[in-house]
Amino acid sequence: MPYAAITYDIKSGYEDEVAEIFGSFRRPDSSVVPGEDGAPAGRILATAVFVRDSTLVRFIEYEGDLTAVARFMARQPGVREVERRLAPYTNTPRDTATVEGFVRTFQDSLLRCVSQLSVPRS
Template sequence: MPFAAITYDIKPGYEKELAAVFGDFKRVRSSRVEGASGEQAGTILATAVFLRDDTLVRVIEYTGDLEAVARHMASQPGVREVERKLKPYLSRPRDTDTVEGFVATFKRSLLNTVAQISVRDLPAPA
């Protein structure tokens, strides 16, 4: 299962406030990601958020098409609420008020995958 990591440039010194923003996160309605025609385009399996100094990173474990995952996230009320609550703490504004803006920001914020290793990728024991 692939992972994606996106960064947020934030103002340092707000660790407690940022932890509260993500602590109140409302899960997505469904982990099922639909494509443009309503077909299943992927699944969001897990997310995690990491913070240090002026960098916040959201890691997403998913299956399927990453752009469809980004579009799905853009339409979720909990994700939109987090993006709204993060605005005062951002050192670089993010255009996430529309689906198109969210997807473009997601792509710009995406870290390059250098390596991914999982026990799920090992062959089954004989």
């Protein structure tokens, strides 16, 4: 399964506040990611969030089309709430109010994957 990691440039000293925001995250009702035509385009398998000092990283394990995953996330009430609540703690504003802005911000925030190792799953 592929992985993606996106970064957030947050203000140092607010790690606990940011952790609380993600601690109350509302998951989507479904892990299935619809494509533009409504047919399944992928799935979000798992997410994790890490923070230290001014860096927050959201790790996503997914199947399918990553752009479809970003579009799906942009429409989720829980994701929109997290982005709204994080705004006061970010050093760099994130344009996430629209689907297009969210996808662009998502793509601009992606870390380059340099290695991915896993054991076969049954």
